[in-house]
Amino acid sequence: MRTRLFLLLAFAWNLHDVSFAAGPADPPSYSADLLKMANEGDPVALANLQQLAEQGLPLAQYDLGQHHLQTIKNFDEGMPRVAFWMAKAAEQGVSKAQIPGLWAASGSTRME
Numbered sequence: 001m002r003t004r005l006f007l008l009l010a011f012a013w014n015l016h017d018v019s020f021a022a023g024p025a026d027p028p029s030y031s032a033d034l035l036k037m038a039n040e041g042d043p044v045a046l047a048n049l050q051q052l053a054e055q056g057l058p059l060a061q062y063d064l065g066q067h068h069l070q071t072i073k074n075f076d077e078g079m080p081r082v083a084f085w086m087a088k089a090a091e092q093g094v095s096k097a098q099i100p101g102l103w104a105a106s107g108s109t110r111m112e
Contacts, residue, residue, distance in 0.1 A: 028052055035063040039070055053085060062089035062097045 037045035065085030
């Protein structure tokens with residue numbers, strides 16, 4: 001009995017000394033605060049928003065479009081990014097991204 005107790009304590013002590021290597025980072029999770037933080041210049045928030053948008057999350061696509069719209073410096077360079085992400089979000093049903101006036105000119109009420 002004493003031997004088992006000694007082995008158990010020795011094993012527990014060894015676990016205490018083991019340094020666990022950091023595993024891969026958890027994938028980002030969506031939060032409505034990501035847009036606010038990205039607009040305030042947080043590069044990690046922007047990277048997380050970009051990653052979520054590229055993975056196909058509709059609200060992240062919309063928020064990334066909003067970020068590009070709110071931080072646009074050069075209209076000709078920035079607007080294609082805004083339109084790309086807004087169109088992606090609209091295709092997935094984000095009603096805020098669906099702008100009927102843009103599609104009415106082509107005779108369609110939805111994006112194709």
